[in-house]
Amino acid sequence: MVSIVVPAHNAEVTLARALDCLLDQEIADWEAIIVDDASTDRTPAIIAGYVGHDARFRTLRSCAYSAAGARNSGISTARGQWLMFLDADDWVDASFLAKMLAALKTTPDAVAAYCGSRRVMPDGELTPSSISTEVAIQPFETFARRCAIRTHALLVDRETIVELGGFDVSLRTCEDWDLWQRLARLGKRWVMVDEPLAFYRISPNSLSCNSMQLLADAEIVIARGFSTDPRVEHPASAHGKGAIEANGRTASEALAWFALLNAASDCGRGSHSINPQSLRALPAGRKWAGEIAKAVFDGLLVGSLSVPTQLAARWDRFGGSLTELIIELGKIWGDPAAGRRVQYHLEQMLLDSDDLAAPRRLARTLGIRVDARNPISIELPEGIDQIYAYLMVDGRIEARVQFGALGKVTRSHWINLASQSGVADNSNLSAAEASLPMAEHPSDPDSHFGKLARLAAEAQGLVRSSAEPLEPLASPRRKPAADDHDTDRTSFWNRRFATEDPWNYRSPYEQEKYERQLEILPAGPIGRALELACAEGHFTRQLAPRVGHLTATDISAIAIGRARARCSDQPNVEFGVLDFSADTLPGGMDLIVCSEVLYYLGDLAELRRIAKKFVEALAPGGSFISAHAFVLRDNVERTGFDWNTFGAQAISETLAVTEGLVLEQSIQTELYRIDRFRRLSLDDVATEPTIDHVPIRAPIGIGVARNIVWGGARALRRDVARSERRQRIPVLMYHSVADDGPAALARFRCTPAAFEGQMAWLRANGFHAIMSEQLEWSIANREAFVGRPVLITFDDGFQNFADHAWPILRANDLTAEVFLVTDLVGESARWDVDIGPPTQLMDAGMVRRLAGEGAFFGSHLATHRAIDGLSSSDLAAELLRSRMFVERWTGRPTTAFAAPFSVTDRRLGRLAKECGYRIGFGGKHGPADLDCDPIDLPRIEVRGDRSLDDFVARVEAVLE
Secondary structure, eight states: OOOEEESSSOTTHHHHHHHHHHOOOOOEEEEEEEEEEEEEHHHHHHHHHHHHTTEEEEEEEEEESSHHHHHHHOOOOOOOOOOEEEEEOOEEEHHHHHHHHHHHHOTTTEEEEEEEEEEEOTSSSSOOOOTTTHHHHHHHHHHHOOOOOOOOEEEEEEHHHHHSSSSOOTTTOOOHHHHHHHHHHHHOEEEEEEEEEEEEEOOTTGGGHHHHHHHHHHHHHHHHHHHHTTTTSSSTTTTTOOOOOOGGGOOOHHHHHHHHHHHHHHHHHEEEEEOOGGGTTTSSSSSGGGHHHHHHHHHHHHHHHHHHHGGGGGHHHHHHHHHHHHHHHHHTTTHHHHHHHHHHHHHHHHHHTOOSOOEOSSSSSEEEEEETTOOOOOOOOOOOOOOEEEEEEEEEEEEEEEESSSBBOOOOHHHHHHHHTTTTOOSOTTTTTSGGGGGSTOHHHHHHHHHHHHHHHHHHHHHHHHHHOOOOOOOOOOOTTTTTSSSSHHHHHHHHSSSSSSSSSHEEEHHHHHHHHHHSOOOOOOEEEESSSOOOOOHHHHHGGGGEEEEEEEOHHHHHHHHHHHHTTTTTEEEOOOOOOSSOOOEEEEEEEEOOOGGSSOHHHHHHHHHHHHHHHHHEEEEEEEEOOBTTOOOOTSSSESSSOOHHHHHHHHHHTTTEEEEEEEEEEEEEEEEEEEEEOOTOOOOOOEEEEEEOOOOHHHHHHEEEEHHHOOOOOOHHHHOEEEEEEEEEEEEEEOOOOOOGGGGGGGGGGHHHHHHHHHHTTTEEEEHHHHHHHHHHOOOEESSSEEEEEEEOOOOOOOIIHHHHHHHHHHOOOEOOGGGGSSSSSGGGTTTSSSSSOOOHHHHHHHHHHHHHEEEESSOOOOOSSOOOHHHHHHHHHHHHHHHHHSSSSOOOOOGGGGGGOOTTHHHHTTTTTOEEEEEESEEEETTTTTEEEEEEETTTTOHHHHHHHHHHHOOO
16 A cells, blocks of 8 residues: 655664654555665664565665655655655654545545654654644645645655656755645645654754755745746646745745744754845734744754753753844844844743743843742843743742833732732732832832833823813713603703703704794684793794794793793793693693603603693694604604604604594604694594605704614614623724725725614614723623623724714714824824825814714824834833823823734733723734623724625624
């Protein structure tokens, strides 16, 4: 079944181990062709011993002086269906052949099977397993860019290898990569065995340590991968012209990644053979920092002949050259912060693998063990701005803390960290020492909190020096809800009229409603008229010229006083305080007008009782006019106001069945209806009413719109508040709301129409908006969320939030929290300048205005730089400065931040708390729940290139 080709050159030390692993195989149907490539040591004798002992071993002599040539010799005499190439210093697990052949049997069309591998260091230590899952998905695109499999970690079809011509003997290294690339170009399947069955010995004298040769050969192989390869006669059509340069992943970038691996390996050996300029094509973006750090980490393992747990302890051997390499990377990219970002990632990886048995001083991080019960102050070495510590109790590691450090970490600081980590209590501290860190006495200017206090003072000075006069914050004006009730009706209404014009009677919407009430007046002269709930007399003044005598009444003396003043030039109007529910109505009226007030009655039984009073107060043939809005409680399936009361439909139906009343005419809009009823006289005959459906032409103000649910509701807020309690909620993340912008930013830009559809869906499905402080309170108190809350957040603070998003939010009775880039407020999003014209940001005056209207604001830091590339001092300065400016503009305490680009690291949370924040949003995605860390909350990104159905599915998934 399998022919195993074993090239051996002076391999007397390792060859027996390699051949013994073949004898241990669970599958016996194999042959091993050992190719002695001009050995001058005991290798031939060792080979002879195995050949003599087991007929499955055969031997060949070769003078190729290369693994490629020796392997080709073996291929030429191989008889198996499958080929394996085992170097004389490597080995495989006893189950290797059985598991690989089993995988191939389940995938008959596969041309190769591969498994995971582990490196073996000279001291016998093993690295963790590694395997490339991409090979099974897109083998050619993978091998065009890198060699993803160890030479002996796969079985390949022999006939195919023969057709491809075997290994390229012109390559001193990378010959296996070149062959796998040609094999993958055929477009046939590769099957993965996800186990580390192959073991690869690292030697300080192997060719893999020759970085210059590796780089030269890799350049050839990569160039072949991105072009046609005449050696492959029948490539798959998709691969004939080479790899696809998708998403900037070019041949130059692939070579740069390979160069980085070798440059790091050189650093691990203490050499500098790789020119840093060969790394120029590496991507400098934030999302690649972790991948670059992983590549450096991997190179260090090889070059330093170490396993992960040994790297931090060996920092002195390679740390200086490695740091220089990373600094050089930052210079090549023109972005020192990008280099720092890689440095932070790498140092965290090193210390994550270490036991800190002794202090580890890296470039920016100090790794130490600290006795949690009896810590001592720690002075920061020069250049260090991050602590990575194990908190120890009785010699055991009880917790890990990692934080940005600005200066000396004092004893009380350590014990407080231990207490917060649940490791120790403060019982052995004095009262002063046991205080919270921010309250630590800043008399020591070199301590962490002493330096933090200095940064805070500097930030306060900036705010004071740059502060311009701001308009006083306006209190949000809200129309009183129709579902407010009070046992004392008079007091209730007097409170409503404590502010003049509480319902915005002068608005075009109300005035258009008044015009239609005048249109529906009965034809002919009207003698005596009664207006119930005349409020401040706005409609009274318009009605007076149409009647002989008008009695205008209201329960509120305050309202009557304003109405009397407004209509002082109308001689036919008299005013009086009247509670039409409790008081006797004057009789013999030709017309009674009662609008926008019957909602406030206790229930329909009271309405039925009062309707009889209306009939009694009318003269026979007199008219009763009612104007009221449609309310969802009457009919949840049609447009209506979300008030906890009955509305126009119930009022009209009640009046229609009141004995003595008949509906004559009705003017109906989508939002309200105006009805004229007539009191029947003895010989009256009721006729079919005239129904006129008319549009609303007047603009609808926010005070009205916020209570409307257009098209009906699927759930009402008050209903879900009574019936639903949940452990998690959606926190939605938006950026821009605009129709136009750079195509590359389409993901981050919702059109106003799409945003309006999303907010309308939330409103119609019973969601209400909360703020991050409410979310933090629920988490802190383990209090289930009531109803269907949603937290709507916007990053960056674009002007289009004010222009488009805010009016839509207000119209749907929702609000949002906007995270501002405070140093750039009033400017533009310069972080997007390389993508297209940067979007305008709100200025401080606009922020102030929206805060007065009910919007909330938090920090997106000061400069919109990703925090994992900032020094700890710069990060603290941005957190403090940004918070203080937001508080200046909004007049409110600011406790929330969102990390720019959703990038965070382990320093951010603790440093943010020390700078006065309680709530933070980082890079996690998904719903927020009661188990979340409030300083690292997740959000659900709402993408502008997705449909409303996608939005609905994401939100509904949180409700499940």
